[in-house]
Amino acid sequence: MNAKERQRSILEWVHEQEHVEVENIAQRFGVTTQTIRRDINKMCELGLLRRRYGGVSLPVSATTASMKDRQVRHLLTKKRMAMCIAADIPEGVTVSLGVGSTVELVAQALAHHKSLRVLTNNFSVTSALSGNSGIEVIVSGGQYRHNHHDVVGPEVTSFFSSFTTDFGIISTGRMDHKIGLMDYDIREAEVSRAIITNTRARLLVADHSKWTPNSYCKVASFRYVDRFYTDVMPDQQRTGLPDSVEIIECGSLP
Template sequence: MNLNHRQQDILQRVRQTGSVAIEELASQFDVTPQTIRRDINILCESGLLRRFHGGAGLPSSVENIAYPTRQVLHHEEKRRIGRLVAQHIPDQSSLLINLGTTTEEVAKALVDHADMRVITNNLNVALLLSDNPSFEVIVAGGVVRRRDRGVIGEATIDFIKQFKVDFGIIGISGIDLDGTLLDFDYREVRVSQAIIANSRQVLLVTDHSKFGRNAMVRLGSLSEVDMLFTDQPPPAAMSELLAQAEVQVFVA
């Protein structure tokens, strides 16, 4: 899904202020309230905003967008990110890969590599990569989350702690403008933290819609990441934090 410039501006305003009023936006953009309502509806149907009477605000910090919706949301951007990440992963590497639709696009882009060793708690990633006969794919044990085939729980964390890999590839639900990495499920967050702790280099993969997005569980900080792969330059405040932490930024 591609947002037009006005829709992107509306989304950015909500992230800065917390909410917007339809009449106020119509005046600012010099369009009819009906036009703004259509924009708001598109953003709400995509899970990026939440409607209330007379305006819109940030989506819930408690619950993520449904997995089927996330699969199609910004799909082309995620595909570009996946291809760019694959260019930075040499053959014969060892990887830890977590849950998420963007990490699944990375897996698709890695299928043509050779002699990889991959540990994952994402059954979708495992199925994708097991098509390559030169790969060894190891699935972490634990509880399978039906909605997205993610594996989570204490057994998952204990399993991941057995390894030390070349690259940890993680997706995220949101990045606060202060550099905090955010997600919705504390059990999923603990698995991602184990991946960060047991990877020599941490690659964060996320499309631009996660910049400034709200979620209730703290995963960590941008300073714990070595490389950020995205599809648009981050906001200025976030770019400054990335530079201070010496995080390499790659824009697909």
């Protein structure tokens, strides 16, 4: 990868994450921090990025627009995937729901079920289900993350390990057909692994944009996934998955 390609990838990553540490960028691209700082200097001079808190962020003028764009960009697709999953969850079962905005949409789609027991560390999930008294919600303790509205840490992994649920539903930061599921935060990876280990049916929900090996925290290989809900499945990735994975293509809303 040459410097221009690397800088373009850095810019795309910052647009997704809002703020990225220099050390993480260097680790991701396998170069020195000095090389990354030279890349950042060039992009800051062009007004594409700004240095902030030991890393790099979007310019102030672009931050709000970027957040709104990211929220809207795949929202319809994610809602469709969430409804696909909800339609496959029967009444009266137990469900583990993990971290992420996509999992929150799954909870919103499940809110019309008459009877469920839900285990979660995600307070956006509890909020989505709060209006239905027929759904029992059990919430983990742990370290609260203000920006994510959830809790993480050993209390969460212990919590999910104390139960065996019928369905465990997770999302993921990135996917690679050889490595499997990956995340940017080791604490999120640990939550997903705990759910995968302690459920009978393991359901993954992730759209096609996740097919890029950019994260460095491994969650699990695809052999630990029973059903994979996505919008569209590229042929190259389809052939790389184990035959045991049931792929459900949900498409996108009109």
